[in-house]
Amino acid sequence: MSAPGAHLQADGLSWQAAAAHIVRDVSLHAAQGEFVGLLGPNGSGKSTLLRMVYRVLRPAGGRVRVAGRDVWQAGARESARAMAVLAQEGGGAFDLCVRDMVLMGRTPHQSPFARDSDEDLRIAAEALERTDTAHLVERMFSTLSGGEKQRVLMARALAQQAPLLILDEPTNHLDVRHQFALMQLVRRLGLTTLAALHDLQLAAHYCDRLYLLQDGALVAQGTPAQVLTAKHIARVYGVRASVTPSAHSGKPVIEYLPDDLR
Numbered sequence: 001m002s003a004p005g006a007h008l009q010a011d012g013l014s015w016q017a018a019a020a021h022i023v024r025d026v027s028l029h030a031a032q033g034e035f036v037g038l039l040g041p042n043g044s045g046k047s048t049l050l051r052m053v054y055r056v057l058r059p060a061g062g063r064v065r066v067a068g069r070d071v072w073q074a075g076a077r078e079s080a081r082a083m084a085v086l087a088q089e090g091g092g093a094f095d096l097c098v099r100d101m102v103l104m105g106r107t108p109h110q111s112p113f114a115r116d117s118d119e120d121l122r123i124a125a126e127a128l129e130r131t132d133t134a135h136l137v138e139r140m141f142s143t144l145s146g147g148e149k150q151r152v153l154m155a156r157a158l159a160q161q162a163p164l165l166i167l168d169e170p171t172n173h174l175d176v177r178h179q180f181a182l183m184q185l186v187r188r189l190g191l192t193t194l195a196a197l198h199d200l201q202l203a204a205h206y207c208d209r210l211y212l213l214q215d216g217a218l219v220a221q222g223t224p225a226q227v228l229t230a231k232h233i234a235r236v237y238g239v240r241a242s243v244t245p246s247a248h249s250g251k252p253v254i255e256y257l258p259d260d261l262r
């Protein structure tokens with residue numbers, strides 16, 4: 001159902017509010033089909049950085065290219081075909097039923113005022129199935145639980161069939177089964193994905209590479225084993241942790257030891 005992934009390249013991104021530097025000279029990339037995680041504490045600049053990548057916030061410095069094309073030179077419609085976004089509080093101002101909400105993901109592929117085609121309906125139905133939300137199609141979006149809303153927004157992003165996925169805390173509100181289901185789905189899609197994540201264990205298990213932000217600047221990047229060290233977790237999050245390789249997967253397993261949290 002999906003287009004192959006597209007290369008994402010962000011160079012020297014900066015943004016400031018009043019005199020405060022919110023994001024400082026951050027460069028990152030995601031190769032075709034790579035699942036890249038963006039980590040950092042509350043307020044470290046993850047959403048601001050993502051908003052520059054998905055073209056709602058114009059960078060004060062730097063640029064973003066998707067498949068080699070500068071996102072600010074491309075129009076909004078071209079960008080919507082190139083990348084699908086699951087943003088925080090992404091429900092929009094209007095209340096729609098779930099079917100129409102997911103069909104909105106088809107808009108960048110339709111001519112103005114065109115009706116939904118059979119193909120659009122088929123793609124939306126498939127996205128609903130893949131996110132375990134098909135039973136909700138008749139419901140109004142505003143009446144859903146937090147986790148249901150999140151999965152419907154993911155379905156809308158999938159229906160967009162873009163080669164790049166940008167996800168801002170996609171597992172927010174999800175129970176543990178749906179957290180794993182979403183991360184597995186993202187992996188299996190094979191799209192290029194950049195996701196801001198709070199759950200370090202999920203990031204360790206599913207991401208190919210990670211970037212770690214602190215106060216708007218990158219402090220580490222690399223494989224999960226390179227980034228998720230006890231030293232980095234203590235320095236950036238201020239929590240003591242023990243990190244060991246999993247006996248099952250070899251990936252880092254994090255045990256938090258917050259007894260000395262100050």
Ligand SMILES: Nc1ncnc2c1ncn2[C@@H]1O[C@H](COP(=O)(O)OP(=O)(O)OP(=O)(O)O)[C@@H](O)[C@H]1O
Nearest residue numbers: 017018022040041042043044045046047048049196
């Ligand atoms: N328009 C703005 N004006 C002033 N400050 C802002 C603005 N937008 C963001 N900030 C500040 O920039 C910092 C980074 O915010 P951002 O939402 O990018 O962080 P985050 O890493 O996504 O945090 P969280 O994990 O809590 O979602 C925060 O301190 C926030 O209050």
